Amino acid sequence: MIRISLDAMGGDFGPAVVIPGAAKALERHPDITFVIFGQEQECAPILAKHPKLKEKSVFHHCEVAVTMDEKPSAALRRGRYVSSMWRAIEAVKTGEADAAVSAGNTGALMAMAKFCLRTMENIERPAIAGIWPTLRGESIVLDVGATIGADAQQLLDFALMGGAMARSLFEIERPTVGLLNVGVEEVKGQEEVREAGRMLREANLSTVSYHGYVEGDDIGRGVVDVVVTEGFTGNIALKTAEGTAKQMAQLLRSAMSRTLLSKLGYLLAKGAFDMLRDKMDPRKVNGGVFLGLNGIVIKSHGGTDAEGYAAAIDVGYDMVRNALNEKIAQDLKTYHARRLPPAGPEEAA
Known part of the structure; x- marks a missing residue:
């Protein structure tokens, strides 16, 4: 139970x-x-x-x-x-x-x-992870509003936690992780994001596969399983996506009811429109996880x-x-154990 x-x-x-x-x-x-x-x-x-x-x-x-x-x-x-x-x-x-x-x-x-x-x-800081519908299925985006700003280590922690969530929710053995940035080139973005990218590359984590930088339009395309950003940017991205989905639905309803011909076209394509509505329904992906x-x-x-x-x-x-939580705890333990310097002769003894 x-x-x-x-x-x-x-x-x-x-x-x-x-x-x-x-x-x-x-x-x-x-x-x-x-x-x-x-x-x-x-x-x-x-x-x-x-x-x-x-x-x-x-x-x-x-x-x-x-x-x-x-x-x-x-x-x-x-x-x-x-x-x-x-x-x-x-x-x-x-x-x-x-x-x-x-x-x-x-x-x-x-x-x-x-x-x-x-x-x-x-x-140091928890994160809220949201489930995001994409062209490939679903991705996880975090942080979507728990804390404003994040340093490189916190972004790496978010990557570990988001990866564990992807393994739990999507049952992916080694999910791909991307850092949200203003471009995919390594020289772009804030210093914290560039440093987090360097740390993720050098960490060579066994639980996630670091993809590199992703841009805003990559989220909906489903380029990676986990998109990592700090809470200010993540929350704006989330609210923008929700608003755009509602706007598109309203525009579609308006267009389908304008003329008799468009109404007939809607009836003929109703099955396709029902599938689209179901895909865009925010209720289907409701539930942010505090990680x-x-x-x-x-x-x-x-x-x-x-x-x-x-x-x-x-x-x-x-x-x-x-x-x-067991997956997150184990991933964090493995990562931090690898960061510790090797024991000296006296410590080993």
Whole structure:
């Protein structure tokens, strides 16, 4: 059994999306059990409509819910130990759950997760990894907003963690990794990116294959399995891609309804358009993974529906089933062991 804790009060719609989303995820993964944290007066009536989910869940009442516009520092002061968000994360720390899922305030969730679970050994900053639909399938992009700025060592850590996630999610033995840059030439880009490229080349990692630099248009093409950047650039890239997808969908709908002939053309090509819509549906790839913490935390989009929330639970399920954190810990241990200088005669003795 895989145990998932849920912050039922997180997101724009709270339990109205979280609980039906959990019910959908349970249909796909009957081996899940849930630990749900939320305000009983709001959650109980909705949970009663899903008897199979209720049977596979343990519910804990929490008075405090973190709001979507609350500052991380304020949320940490007000919600520590008592909010549904904190207790969902804490369930991972205590072993009551294997992973936590929340659609709540991203800043508050990261602050609480980092405070409660702490970062893994040799990791200075955690990262949020997003799943990105591409022409080849899917890629992982990180960091998409956990921290602003990153030095060369942190970018290399992101590469290791993203590679471990690709192995867990896509079951690729040695995923390819690229550094997001303004060009593919070695002389281009910020010093931190160039230094990270040098370190990745010289490290000759056995768990990932370093491809080199990639540009923005390479992400959607799926040139590499893992795209590494710092949080400021990654978040802008993510929001730009989401906005472009919505814009294209709107333009397509408008074009298909302009004339009788275009409407007829839409009907004839409906199957193809349905496949395109499914490919561009952001709900299918919902669920950002907090990497670098001593526990698995999944961030769902705050405005998603039940199908999107179920997808975020699916990501958490896959990360637990494929031992994400164990892979990250082993990769970091191997890398840092290789960096240590050889023991001298006295140390060896």
